[in-house]
Amino acid sequence: MQHRVSHVFTVISRADQVPVARHETVKMLAAWGIDEENAYTASQIVTELVANVAEHAAAHSPTATVLLAADAHWLTIAVHDTHPRLPRIPAAPNDDGGRGLLMVMLLTEEAGGRHTIEPTPEGGKHVVVHLPRPIVRADPREPGGVAADGRIKTHDAGR
Numbered sequence: 001m002q003h004r005v006s007h008v009f010t011v012i013s014r015a016d017q018v019p020v021a022r023h024e025t026v027k028m029l030a031a032w033g034i035d036e037e038n039a040y041t042a043s044q045i046v047t048e049l050v051a052n053v054a055e056h057a058a059a060h061s062p063t064a065t066v067l068l069a070a071d072a073h074w075l076t077i078a079v080h081d082t083h084p085r086l087p088r089i090p091a092a093p094n095d096d097g098g099r100g101l102l103m104v105m106l107l108t109e110e111a112g113g114r115h116t117i118e119p120t121p122e123g124g125k126h127v128v129v130h131l132p133r134p135i136v137r138a139d140p141r142e143p144g145g146v147a148a149d150g151r152i153k154t155h156d157a158g159r
Helices: 015-031 036-057 099-110
Strands: 005-012 063-070 074-081 114-119 125-132
Touching (some): 005 015, 015 036, 015 063, 036 063, 036 125, 099 114, 099 125
Antiparallel strands (some): 005 063, 063 074, 074 125, 114 125
């Protein structure tokens, strides 16, 4: 994918809309040819972030806006709501709340990505996640190439 593609959609801030957001994410990422591992991670992240909006921000944010974008190097996921309170990460394992955001952070870090929580000038917030796309060479048979499934191809010059 040499060019940048993006898709924005809005869901109502209710728990029954979480699977709608997940389905829309999976559908779009499949249409773009995003690898299975990144698509799965992205769908889990969207699930957690939209569920957080439904559970914690619905009173001030009747909808959540989801942005999906991809180019050759990054898959970007952003979820926006209009609630002014920024989410928090639990200080201890038994704390109430924050575990969904912690899961998003761990999934992102495990994939080698980065995440930010950005307040907006209007008083809401964006939670933005960038996941690296795997590098796939044009010809996986070339020495040191990487196959579409992520396996590293090696070349034995002696054979």
